[in-house]
Amino acid sequence: MQKGAFKKRPFYLQRRPKAADHVEKTGFQVVKSSRFAGSSRHKSSINTRHNHDVITMVLSSPASALDAMRKATGDLHQDLEQTLRVAVPGAGQSEFLSYAAALFSWMAPFEAQLWNAPWPENMRAAERDGKSQWIEDDLRAAGMNDAAIKDLPGSGFTPRLDTLAARFGTAYVIEGAQLGTQVLRKKLSTALPSWSSRWLLGYGPHTAEKWRAFVACAETHLRDDESRHESAMAARDAFASLAAWFRLRGAA
Ligand code: HEM
Numbered sequence: 001m002q003k004g005a006f007k008k009r010p011f012y013l014q015r016r017p018k019a020a021d022h023v024e025k026t027g028f029q030v031v032k033s034s035r036f037a038g039s040s041r042h043k044s045s046i047n048t049r050h051n052h053d054v055i056t057m058v059l060s061s062p063a064s065a066l067d068a069m070r071k072a073t074g075d076l077h078q079d080l081e082q083t084l085r086v087a088v089p090g091a092g093q094s095e096f097l098s099y100a101a102a103l104f105s106w107m108a109p110f111e112a113q114l115w116n117a118p119w120p121e122n123m124r125a126a127e128r129d130g131k132s133q134w135i136e137d138d139l140r141a142a143g144m145n146d147a148a149i150k151d152l153p154g155s156g157f158t159p160r161l162d163t164l165a166a167r168f169g170t171a172y173v174i175e176g177a178q179l180g181t182q183v184l185r186k187k188l189s190t191a192l193p194s195w196s197s198r199w200l201l202g203y204g205p206h207t208a209e210k211w212r213a214f215v216a217c218a219e220t221h222l223r224d225d226e227s228r229h230e231s232a233m234a235a236r237d238a239f240a241s242l243a244a245w246f247r248l249r250g251a252a
Contacts, residue, residue: 054236065222065231066215069172072232073239080243083252087184092191095251097142100135100199102249106155106242107174108132114170117161123217128210131174134198141197157241160234165227168218169234173242175214178202 054072062068085091086099115129139149160166185200203210222228246252 061225062228062232065168065218065228068222068228068232069169069218069235072236073173076236076239076243080246080252081180084246085251087187089187090191091188093142093195096188096192096197096200097139098249098251099246100138100197101144101152102155102246102251103199103242104132104135104139104149105152105249106157106245108136109154110157110159110161110170111174114159114161114167114174117167118164119167120164120217120221122213122220124213128171128175131199131202134202138197138199155241155245157238157245159238163230165222165230166234168222169231169236170238171214172218172231172235173238175211178207179211182207 054075062071081087084099086095088095111132112129115125117125119125136149159170161170181200181202185197185202188195188197188200218231222231243252
């Protein structure tokens with residue numbers, strides 16, 4: 001690589017630093033997003049010019065399906081890792097609860113529909129379904145009753161689920177979150193040693209295996225630029241809506 005070449009690359013093309021290394025702020029301005037359903041109630045931190053850059057970059061032949069989805073969401077992930085209150089040192093049960101409640105109200109309305117849609121068999125979609133129930137169990141264990149859970153406002157996000165590529169993009173966000181969850185579990189175990197959470201346990205020792213299977217399946221079924229682009233845009237829509245929802249609900 002030529003001297004200075006790395007510097008010229010946008011940060012979302014660079015290898016993602018570990019959460020602890022995130023000292024830079026993205027400096028995005030808060031603008032209205034028009035890229036996802038229910039957007040009128042959301043604020044997104046996606047700078048319009050930046051969003052355009054991401055889309056242009058994803059359009060140019062991605063090396064793989066994972067590459068496309070990763071590039072389309074890398075900046076949003078980096079932003080979230082820095083701003084999610086549950087991830088900052090000193091976070092405890094109240095930060096976890098606002099994060100879990102927001103995640104639940106974002107995911108629960110479409111999760112069953114996502115996994116009950118047609119999937120290749122080796123995706124083992126049925127085994128991936130039910131994470132909203134994990135979070136609901138955590139909310140209940142923390143003292144929320146049926147009425148309080150029912151009263152949680154919905155995010156209004158309705159992902160496109162009509163094509164396999166779009167479903168892969170949405171699933172990427174949910175399945176990828178399992179990786180970060182393992183980091184969060186370790187962080188919170190110091191603050192809350194005797195506390196357990198079904199969501200934070202996630203796939204536990206099977207996390208890496210489940211992630212590899214997801215990626216392998218995506219690579220088998222998203223082989224051309226068009227489907228990779230479609231999955232990448234669906235991933236960005238899902239990620240952007242979740243990040244905006246976290247902010248709106250005070251979890252980020
Ligand atoms: C609900 C919020 C989050 C979502 C939706 C999310 C989503 C994702 C996704 C999609 C990936 C896969 C990236 C890829 O390999 O292409 C990923 C990986 C990862 N996430 Fe998150 N994440 C979230 C929160 C966090 C937080 C709070 C942390 C850290 C405290 C974190 C740390 C990581 C790490 C360490 C990886 C592993 C792979 C890597 O470093 O590139 N995530 N996450």
